[in-house]
Amino acid sequence: MDLHAPNVGFVVAAYGISAVVLIGLAIKTIVFLKTQERQLTGLEERQARRRGSVHER
Amino acid sequence: MQTFANPTRFLKLSDRLLPWAGALTLIAFAGGLYLALVEAPQDYQQGETVRIMFVHVPAAWLALLVYSFMALAHSTAIVLRHPLADVAAKAAAPLGASFAFLALATGSLWGKPMWGTWWQWGDARLTSMFVLFLLYLGYLATWEAISDPMRGARIAAIVAIVGFINVPIVKFSVDWWSTLHQPASVLRLGGPTIHSSLLLPLMAMAVAYGMLFIWLWLIGMKAEILKRRVRHMQIAAAGKA
Numbered sequence: 001m002d003l004h005a006p007n008v009g010f011v012v013a014a015y016g017i018s019a020v021v022l023i024g025l026a027i028k029t030i031v032f033l034k035t036q037e038r039q040l041t042g043l044e045e046r047q048a049r050r051r052g053s054v055h056e057r
Numbered sequence: 058m059q060t061f062a063n064p065t066r067f068l069k070l071s072d073r074l075l076p077w078a079g080a081l082t083l084i085a086f087a088g089g090l091y092l093a094l095v096e097a098p099q100d101y102q103q104g105e106t107v108r109i110m111f112v113h114v115p116a117a118w119l120a121l122l123v124y125s126f127m128a129l130a131h132s133t134a135i136v137l138r139h140p141l142a143d144v145a146a147k148a149a150a151p152l153g154a155s156f157a158f159l160a161l162a163t164g165s166l167w168g169k170p171m172w173g174t175w176w177q178w179g180d181a182r183l184t185s186m187f188v189l190f191l192l193y194l195g196y197l198a199t200w201e202a203i204s205d206p207m208r209g210a211r212i213a214a215i216v217a218i219v220g221f222i223n224v225p226i227v228k229f230s231v232d233w234w235s236t237l238h239q240p241a242s243v244l245r246l247g248g249p250t251i252h253s254s255l256l257l258p259l260m261a262m263a264v265a266y267g268m269l270f271i272w273l274w275l276i277g278m279k280a281e282i283l284k285r286r287v288r289h290m291q292i293a294a295a296g297k298a
Contacts (some may be wrong), residue, residue, distance in 0.1 A: 001094050005104055006170075014102045014162075014163040030279070036287060039287045040286055043290045
Protein backbone atom coordinates (compact mmCIF):
# COMPACT_ATOMS: atom_id res chain seq x y z
CA MET A 1 0.00 0.00 0.00
CA ASP A 2 1.34 3.41 -0.98
CA LEU A 3 1.01 5.63 2.10
CA HIS A 4 1.67 8.78 0.04
CA ALA A 5 -1.11 8.12 -2.48
CA PRO A 6 -4.05 10.54 -2.64
CA ASN A 7 -6.98 9.84 -0.27
CA VAL A 8 -4.96 7.31 1.76
CA GLY A 9 -6.24 9.00 4.95
CA PHE A 10 -9.74 7.69 4.13
CA VAL A 11 -8.35 4.15 3.84
CA VAL A 12 -6.53 4.44 7.18
CA ALA A 13 -9.69 5.84 8.81
CA ALA A 14 -11.84 2.99 7.40
CA TYR A 15 -9.46 0.30 8.71
CA GLY A 16 -9.03 2.18 11.99
CA ILE A 17 -12.75 2.45 12.69
CA SER A 18 -13.25 -1.21 11.70
CA ALA A 19 -10.48 -2.30 14.10
CA VAL A 20 -11.84 -0.19 16.97
CA VAL A 21 -15.43 -1.44 16.53
CA LEU A 22 -14.55 -5.12 16.02
CA ILE A 23 -11.97 -5.29 18.84
CA GLY A 24 -14.36 -3.37 21.11
CA LEU A 25 -17.15 -5.79 20.22
CA ALA A 26 -14.93 -8.80 21.00
CA ILE A 27 -13.88 -7.31 24.36
CA LYS A 28 -17.47 -6.44 25.30
CA THR A 29 -18.72 -9.94 24.40
CA ILE A 30 -15.93 -11.69 26.36
CA VAL A 31 -16.37 -9.40 29.41
CA PHE A 32 -20.14 -10.12 29.36
CA LEU A 33 -19.43 -13.88 29.38
CA LYS A 34 -16.89 -13.58 32.22
CA THR A 35 -19.40 -11.53 34.27
CA GLN A 36 -22.08 -14.21 33.85
CA GLU A 37 -19.61 -17.00 34.72
CA ARG A 38 -18.54 -15.13 37.89
CA GLN A 39 -22.14 -14.49 38.94
CA LEU A 40 -23.13 -18.11 38.36
CA THR A 41 -20.13 -19.43 40.31
CA GLY A 42 -20.94 -17.03 43.18
CA LEU A 43 -24.57 -18.16 43.30
CA GLU A 44 -23.64 -21.85 43.16
CA GLU A 45 -21.11 -21.42 46.00
CA ARG A 46 -23.68 -19.57 48.12
CA GLN A 47 -26.24 -22.32 47.43
CA ALA A 48 -23.74 -25.05 48.34
CA ARG A 49 -22.84 -23.23 51.59
CA ARG A 50 -26.52 -22.89 52.48
CA ARG A 51 -27.09 -26.61 51.81
CA GLY A 52 -24.05 -27.43 53.98
CA SER A 53 -25.33 -25.35 56.91
CA VAL A 54 -28.76 -27.06 56.68
CA HIS A 55 -27.05 -30.50 56.87
CA GLU A 56 -24.98 -29.41 59.92
CA ARG A 57 -28.14 -28.44 61.79
CA MET B 58 -30.39 -29.30 15.25
CA GLN B 59 -32.68 -30.70 17.95
CA THR B 60 -29.60 -32.47 19.44
CA PHE B 61 -28.28 -29.09 20.57
CA ALA B 62 -31.65 -27.86 21.79
CA ASN B 63 -30.47 -28.81 25.26
CA PRO B 64 -28.57 -25.79 26.69
CA THR B 65 -26.16 -27.98 28.71
CA ARG B 66 -25.25 -29.96 25.59
CA PHE B 67 -24.82 -26.73 23.66
CA LEU B 68 -22.51 -25.32 26.36
CA LYS B 69 -20.32 -28.44 26.18
CA LEU B 70 -20.14 -28.20 22.39
CA SER B 71 -19.36 -24.45 22.46
CA ASP B 72 -16.55 -25.04 24.99
CA ARG B 73 -14.96 -27.43 22.51
CA LEU B 74 -15.49 -25.13 19.51
CA LEU B 75 -14.54 -21.75 21.02
CA PRO B 76 -10.73 -22.12 21.05
CA TRP B 77 -10.77 -23.35 17.44
CA ALA B 78 -13.10 -20.58 16.30
CA GLY B 79 -10.91 -17.96 18.02
CA ALA B 80 -7.71 -19.30 16.46
CA LEU B 81 -9.28 -19.59 12.99
CA THR B 82 -10.59 -16.01 13.26
CA LEU B 83 -7.10 -14.67 14.01
CA ILE B 84 -5.55 -16.70 11.16
CA ALA B 85 -8.29 -15.59 8.74
CA PHE B 86 -7.77 -11.92 9.66
CA ALA B 87 -3.98 -12.18 9.37
CA GLY B 88 -4.32 -13.70 5.88
CA GLY B 89 -7.13 -11.39 4.81
CA LEU B 90 -5.37 -8.21 5.94
CA TYR B 91 -2.13 -9.29 4.24
CA LEU B 92 -3.98 -9.83 0.95
CA ALA B 93 -6.01 -6.62 1.35
CA LEU B 94 -3.21 -4.25 2.37
CA VAL B 95 -0.09 -5.80 0.78
CA GLU B 96 -0.98 -8.08 -2.14
CA ALA B 97 -3.99 -6.32 -3.66
CA PRO B 98 -3.05 -3.83 -6.39
CA GLN B 99 -4.33 -0.26 -6.65
CA ASP B 100 -7.41 0.14 -8.80
CA TYR B 101 -6.79 2.03 -12.04
CA GLN B 102 -9.66 4.43 -11.28
CA GLN B 103 -10.01 4.40 -7.49
CA GLY B 104 -6.32 4.11 -6.57
CA GLU B 105 -5.70 3.12 -2.93
CA THR B 106 -9.31 3.91 -2.01
CA VAL B 107 -10.33 0.51 -3.42
CA ARG B 108 -8.92 -1.06 -0.23
CA ILE B 109 -11.90 0.34 1.71
CA MET B 110 -14.01 -2.18 -0.21
CA PHE B 111 -12.26 -5.04 1.66
CA VAL B 112 -13.70 -3.88 4.99
CA HIS B 113 -16.90 -2.28 3.68
CA VAL B 114 -18.37 -5.09 1.57
CA PRO B 115 -17.89 -7.97 4.11
CA ALA B 116 -19.45 -5.77 6.82
CA ALA B 117 -22.48 -5.11 4.57
CA TRP B 118 -22.82 -8.81 3.65
CA LEU B 119 -22.63 -9.85 7.29
CA ALA B 120 -25.17 -7.18 8.32
CA LEU B 121 -27.67 -8.65 5.83
CA LEU B 122 -26.84 -12.30 6.59
CA VAL B 123 -27.07 -11.82 10.36
CA TYR B 124 -30.47 -10.13 10.12
CA SER B 125 -31.73 -12.98 7.88
CA PHE B 126 -30.34 -15.45 10.40
CA MET B 127 -32.18 -13.67 13.24
CA ALA B 128 -35.49 -13.77 11.33
CA LEU B 129 -34.92 -17.48 10.59
CA ALA B 130 -34.03 -18.23 14.20
CA HIS B 131 -37.17 -16.52 15.52
CA SER B 132 -39.29 -18.35 12.91
CA THR B 133 -37.71 -21.62 14.11
CA ALA B 134 -38.56 -20.70 17.70
CA ILE B 135 -42.19 -20.08 16.74
CA VAL B 136 -42.66 -23.13 14.50
CA LEU B 137 -40.42 -25.77 16.11
CA ARG B 138 -40.34 -24.40 19.67
CA HIS B 139 -36.58 -24.77 19.66
CA PRO B 140 -35.53 -23.53 23.13
CA LEU B 141 -32.25 -21.98 21.96
CA ALA B 142 -33.50 -20.30 18.77
CA ASP B 143 -34.44 -17.03 20.51
CA VAL B 144 -31.11 -17.04 22.34
CA ALA B 145 -29.33 -17.54 18.99
CA ALA B 146 -31.10 -14.51 17.49
CA LYS B 147 -30.47 -12.34 20.55
CA ALA B 148 -26.75 -13.20 20.63
CA ALA B 149 -26.41 -12.38 16.92
CA ALA B 150 -28.07 -8.93 17.11
CA PRO B 151 -25.24 -6.80 18.58
CA LEU B 152 -22.85 -8.35 16.07
CA GLY B 153 -25.16 -7.59 13.15
CA ALA B 154 -25.71 -4.03 14.41
CA SER B 155 -21.93 -3.49 14.55
CA PHE B 156 -21.52 -4.81 11.01
CA ALA B 157 -24.31 -2.53 9.78
CA PHE B 158 -22.68 0.46 11.49
CA LEU B 159 -19.31 -0.43 9.92
CA ALA B 160 -20.88 -0.80 6.47
CA LEU B 161 -22.37 2.71 6.81
CA ALA B 162 -19.23 4.30 8.28
CA THR B 163 -16.73 2.75 5.86
CA GLY B 164 -19.11 3.36 2.93
CA SER B 165 -19.23 7.01 3.90
CA LEU B 166 -15.40 7.12 4.06
CA TRP B 167 -15.32 5.67 0.53
CA GLY B 168 -18.08 7.97 -0.74
CA LYS B 169 -16.38 11.24 0.17
CA PRO B 170 -13.31 10.83 -2.11
CA MET B 171 -15.16 8.86 -4.83
CA TRP B 172 -18.57 10.56 -5.02
CA GLY B 173 -17.64 13.86 -3.39
CA THR B 174 -20.19 13.38 -0.58
CA TRP B 175 -20.30 11.55 2.77
CA TRP B 176 -23.99 10.71 2.45
CA GLN B 177 -26.88 10.90 -0.01
CA TRP B 178 -30.42 10.52 1.38
CA GLY B 179 -31.87 10.04 -2.08
CA ASP B 180 -29.82 6.88 -2.64
CA ALA B 181 -31.91 3.73 -2.11
CA ARG B 182 -29.01 1.49 -1.07
CA LEU B 183 -27.67 3.94 1.52
CA THR B 184 -31.10 4.72 2.96
CA SER B 185 -32.26 1.07 3.11
CA MET B 186 -28.97 0.13 4.81
CA PHE B 187 -29.55 2.89 7.34
CA VAL B 188 -33.07 1.50 7.92
CA LEU B 189 -31.48 -1.92 8.55
CA PHE B 190 -29.21 -0.34 11.17
CA LEU B 191 -32.25 1.28 12.83
CA LEU B 192 -34.05 -2.10 12.81
CA TYR B 193 -31.08 -3.62 14.63
CA LEU B 194 -31.21 -0.81 17.22
CA GLY B 195 -34.97 -1.30 17.61
CA TYR B 196 -34.50 -5.04 18.06
CA LEU B 197 -31.81 -4.54 20.72
CA ALA B 198 -33.94 -1.90 22.48
CA THR B 199 -36.84 -4.39 22.62
CA TRP B 200 -34.74 -6.93 24.51
CA GLU B 201 -33.42 -4.20 26.83
CA ALA B 202 -36.88 -2.83 27.58
CA ILE B 203 -38.53 -6.16 28.51
CA SER B 204 -37.05 -8.01 31.49
CA ASP B 205 -39.06 -11.24 31.01
CA PRO B 206 -37.15 -13.28 28.36
CA MET B 207 -40.29 -15.11 27.15
CA ARG B 208 -42.21 -11.86 26.51
CA GLY B 209 -39.11 -10.19 25.16
CA ALA B 210 -38.60 -13.03 22.68
CA ARG B 211 -42.17 -12.74 21.36
CA ILE B 212 -41.90 -9.01 20.66
CA ALA B 213 -38.32 -9.28 19.35
CA ALA B 214 -39.55 -12.00 16.95
CA ILE B 215 -42.12 -9.57 15.49
CA VAL B 216 -39.44 -6.90 14.99
CA ALA B 217 -37.04 -9.40 13.37
CA ILE B 218 -39.57 -11.10 11.09
CA VAL B 219 -41.37 -7.91 9.97
CA GLY B 220 -38.04 -6.11 9.55
CA PHE B 221 -36.79 -8.90 7.30
CA ILE B 222 -38.82 -7.27 4.49
CA ASN B 223 -36.02 -4.69 4.35
CA VAL B 224 -33.29 -7.28 3.56
CA PRO B 225 -34.26 -7.91 -0.10
CA ILE B 226 -34.86 -4.16 -0.46
CA VAL B 227 -31.23 -3.51 0.57
CA LYS B 228 -29.94 -6.27 -1.72
CA PHE B 229 -31.94 -5.33 -4.84
CA SER B 230 -32.18 -1.55 -4.31
CA VAL B 231 -29.34 -1.02 -6.80
CA ASP B 232 -31.29 -2.99 -9.45
CA TRP B 233 -34.76 -1.61 -8.74
CA TRP B 234 -33.82 2.07 -8.59
CA SER B 235 -31.26 4.22 -10.33
CA THR B 236 -28.86 4.92 -7.49
CA LEU B 237 -25.54 6.60 -6.81
CA HIS B 238 -24.34 3.28 -5.37
CA GLN B 239 -22.91 0.98 -8.03
CA PRO B 240 -24.76 -2.27 -8.89
CA ALA B 241 -23.72 -5.66 -7.44
CA SER B 242 -20.33 -6.79 -8.76
CA VAL B 243 -19.79 -10.05 -6.83
CA LEU B 244 -23.10 -11.69 -5.83
CA ARG B 245 -24.87 -11.44 -9.21
CA LEU B 246 -26.21 -13.69 -11.93
CA GLY B 247 -23.47 -14.20 -14.50
CA GLY B 248 -20.67 -14.17 -11.92
CA PRO B 249 -18.41 -11.49 -10.44
CA THR B 250 -17.30 -8.59 -12.59
CA ILE B 251 -14.26 -7.60 -10.55
CA HIS B 252 -10.74 -8.82 -11.28
CA SER B 253 -9.46 -11.85 -9.35
CA SER B 254 -6.60 -9.78 -7.85
CA LEU B 255 -9.27 -7.77 -5.98
CA LEU B 256 -11.82 -10.56 -5.61
CA LEU B 257 -9.45 -12.86 -3.69
CA PRO B 258 -8.66 -10.37 -0.87
CA LEU B 259 -12.36 -9.48 -0.72
CA MET B 260 -13.36 -13.12 -0.26
CA ALA B 261 -10.55 -13.66 2.29
CA MET B 262 -11.80 -10.71 4.34
CA ALA B 263 -15.38 -11.98 4.02
CA VAL B 264 -14.23 -15.33 5.46
CA ALA B 265 -12.46 -13.48 8.32
CA TYR B 266 -15.61 -11.46 9.11
CA GLY B 267 -17.67 -14.67 8.96
CA MET B 268 -15.30 -16.45 11.34
CA LEU B 269 -15.38 -13.48 13.72
CA PHE B 270 -19.17 -13.64 13.70
CA ILE B 271 -19.19 -17.39 14.47
CA TRP B 272 -16.66 -16.99 17.30
CA LEU B 273 -18.39 -14.02 18.97
CA TRP B 274 -21.84 -15.51 18.40
CA LEU B 275 -20.83 -18.70 20.24
CA ILE B 276 -19.49 -16.59 23.13
CA GLY B 277 -22.67 -14.50 23.11
CA MET B 278 -24.89 -17.63 23.11
CA LYS B 279 -22.97 -19.10 26.03
CA ALA B 280 -23.18 -15.81 27.98
CA GLU B 281 -26.94 -15.53 27.36
CA ILE B 282 -27.58 -19.12 28.53
CA LEU B 283 -25.57 -18.46 31.72
CA LYS B 284 -27.40 -15.14 32.23
CA ARG B 285 -30.73 -17.00 32.14
CA ARG B 286 -29.43 -19.57 34.62
CA VAL B 287 -28.33 -16.77 36.96
CA ARG B 288 -31.79 -15.19 36.64
CA HIS B 289 -33.54 -18.50 37.44
CA MET B 290 -31.31 -19.08 40.47
CA GLN B 291 -31.91 -15.53 41.74
CA ILE B 292 -35.68 -15.92 41.34
CA ALA B 293 -35.57 -19.32 43.10
CA ALA B 294 -33.46 -17.87 45.94
CA ALA B 295 -35.82 -14.89 46.32
CA GLY B 296 -38.78 -17.29 46.43
CA LYS B 297 -37.22 -19.29 49.28
CA ALA B 298 -36.27 -16.20 51.31
